[in-house]
Amino acid sequence: LAKTTQPISMDSYEGQEVNITCSHNNIATNDYITWYQQFPSQGPRFIIQGYKTKVTNEVASLFIPADRKSSTLSLPRVSLSDTAVYYCLVGLPSGGSYIPTFGRGTSLIVHP
Amino acid sequence: GAVVSQHPSRVICKSGTSVKIECRSLDFQATTMFWYRQFPKQSLMLMATSNEGSKATYEQGVEKDKFLINHASLTLSTLTVTSAHPEDSSFYICSPKGGGTEAFFGQGTRLTVV
Numbered sequence: 001l002a003k004t005t006q007p008i009s010m011d012s013y014e015g016q017e018v019n020i021t022c023s024h025n026n027i028a029t030n031d032y033i034t035w036y037q038q039f040p041s042q043g044p045r046f047i048i049q050g051y052k053t054k055v056t057n058e059v060a061s062l063f064i065p066a067d068r069k070s071s072t073l074s075l076p077r078v079s080l081s082d083t084a085v086y087y088c089l090v091g092l093p094s095g096g097s098y099i100p101t102f103g104r105g106t107s108l109i110v111h112p
Numbered sequence: 113g114a115v116v117s118q119h120p121s122r123v124i125c126k127s128g129t130s131v132k133i134e135c136r137s138l139d140f141q142a143t144t145m146f147w148y149r150q151f152p153k154q155s156l157m158l159m160a161t162s163n164e165g166s167k168a169t170y171e172q173g174v175e176k177d178k179f180l181i182n183h184a185s186l187t188l189s190t191l192t193v194t195s196a197h198p199e200d201s202s203f204y205i206c207s208p209k210g211g212g213t214e215a216f217f218g219q220g221t222r223l224t225v226v
Contacts, residue, residue, distance in 0.1 A: 032213060043118070043205045043217035044156070087155070093213045099146060100207055100215040102156040 004088050004103040013111050018075045020106050022088035025069045030095070033064060033071045036087045038105070044087060048073065075108075083110045115139050118206050118218025125196055125225055133191045133221045135206030141186035142208030147179075150203040150220075159204075162189060196225040 005023040012018045024033070032051050036044035048055055050062040050071070061074040075082055087105040091098050115138040125131050135145065144163050148156040160176075162168035162183040170176045178200075180192040189208070193200055206218040 034214065041203065041220060041222055043220045046214055049214065093215050098209070099158060099161065101158070104155050
């Protein structure tokens with residue numbers, strides 16, 4: 001099971017771009033990288049998922065280098081409502097033995 | 113994304129009583145259900161994994177007789193906290209597994225034992 005390492009916390013200001021990097025040195029060939037957002041007293045919410053290179057959706061971008069040993073979640077122009085904990089998970093969700101395993105996550109605080 | 117309904121969202125119970133938490137997958141069949149517990153300012157910790165129609169597998173340190181899991185159908189799983197005590201107060205989250213490329217999570221249940 002690939003272990004993930006993220007910064008414990010980050011601070012930013014409204015309107016700035018925020019990049020959160022996750023290290024996953026022992027990622028397996030078939031593993032995907034998935035990022036979740038969690039607000040207090042809510043379940044995790046899917047943000048974005050990728051396998052390699054770059055993925056972009058309406059809320060974020062995910063950059064994955066060629067060696068796939070890390071990934072960076074990019075949140076463009078954050079707002080106060082982006083204050084949350086962000087988790088990166090590594091694995092093959094469709095695999096029979098997959099268990100969503102959470103690391104410590106990154107607590108992002110967006111200031112006015 | 114898929115819809116997961118977890119109920120209740122919050123519950124307060126007296127010490128010694130039991131509480132049942134329901135988790136439903138509304139638009140897909142969940143062959144496997146994961147149950148997590150999350151203490152304040154901590155990450156989600158896996159408590160148990162259940163497969164439809166069979167007994168749950170509990171993580172080390174989780175008492176199977178205290179946390180009863182029933183996964184009788186492909187769309188419903190329940191977690192019952194029996195004889196709850198204040199130390200069981202936590203945030204409980206379910207995650208039904210549907211076989212796709214994305215994991216889905218319930219809204220969570222805030223349990224407070226007084």
